[in-house]
Amino acid sequence: MRSSRGLAHVHAGSLHAPDAEMAVRNARDLYTRRNEGVSLWVVRSTDISTSDPDAKDMMFESPQGKDYRHATYYKESEGVRHL
Numbered sequence: 001m002r003s004s005r006g007l008a009h010v011h012a013g014s015l016h017a018p019d020a021e022m023a024v025r026n027a028r029d030l031y032t033r034r035n036e037g038v039s040l041w042v043v044r045s046t047d048i049s050t051s052d053p054d055a056k057d058m059m060f061e062s063p064q065g066k067d068y069r070h071a072t073y074y075k076e077s078e079g080v081r082h083l
Helices: 020-031 053-060
Strands: 037-039
Touching: none
Parallel strands: none
Antiparallel strands: none
């Protein structure tokens, strides 16, 4: 779901439905009751791929000397929105 105040979709929860159309309707009813949503994504859980938690060191280890890839390296500029 993407809220009217947000820039990106966030996971709102899980639901069960017999088809995609009903899944969107159920998501609307469950997660946007207070008119806070402006967009929904509904995805089958079988279509989601994940990384292996046991391979986290290799998968997420930052290469040496590549600190510039992290946002902490940069200074925040004045006047830049959405940071």
